[in-house]
Amino acid sequence: MLERTWRPRGPVDVLATLSVHQRGPSDPAFQIDARGRVWRTCRPGGDPATVCIARAAGGEVTATAWGPGAAAALDAVPRWLGAEDDVAGFAPEHPVLAEAFHRFPGTVIGRTGLVMEALVAAILEQKVTGTEAYRGWMRLLRKFGExxxxxxxxxxxxxxxxxxxxxxxxxxxxxxxxxxxRSRTIVTAGRHVAQLEATVGLGSAEADRRLRAIPGIGVWTSAEVRQRVFGDADAVSVGDYGLPHAVAYALTGSRRGSDELMLELLEPYRGHRHRACVLLLRAGATPPRRGPRAPVRDYRGM
Incomplete structure (x- = not known):
């Protein structure tokens, strides 16, 4: 067991920042206990580790880790919590976005450096309901994870x-x-893992190029990975089912949006477009549902 205490340079919402890595309420790799502590497993450098992260008195963050990868995981905790995030240049003028920026000062964009973890989860979420994606993630980890x-x-x-x-x-x-x-895309990505892991030190733009060179990985998947792995505050999830409608509703009042309209509305915040989306979603600026939910499919009997 190893421990570390870290004092962020500014406000950090630990739960909100780390919860982007949780894949459903039954995620075997991410849980929040009754005390509000985040339990997260990972493989920094390839070695398994568990980390428990909690907000301590005085604004400090405490982290405790176990396993062969414990030291590397503790070294990464500040980056997970936005230590390298730079909000300079983000000055929202739209009232809804400006209010969200004021209400949620602890909203930061963290980076994990864990490419395969984020990539597999994003591939599982391609063009399916969240329930389907979370179910697949849970079953694969329970069978093949340690x-x-x-x-x-x-x-x-x-x-x-x-x-x-x-x-x-x-x-x-x-x-x-x-x-x-989706399974073919995961298998193909697994065969190129060394090339993908090398992108961590090359920057988000090169990561985007390499990710999208793999069949089955497009704009949306690449953005979802770069947001989490590289802390890319500008990576917009173009092709998302609900995000364009949420952005359009928040910034124009329209219940219907499109990728084109979303990018037009976010253009004034270039460099921080993902940050703007995160703030709008945290503020709850989403249109009311008007249609039935998408059905959850099950391939196992096919």
């Missing part, structure tokens, strides 16, 4: 090693409810 080190909440697992994703049989993806297109 038990989390340390005194964790029940049934927590560590994401499989990067190269293992390419070796998971198609039948096991099928049993997890993951369709063939």
């Amino acid at each position: 038990p989390a080190p340390g005194p964790t909440p029940a049934r927590m697992r560590v994401i499989p090693p990067a190269d293992l994703w390419a070796k998971i049989p198609s039948w096991d993806y099928h049993q997890a409810g993951v369709g063939p297109q």
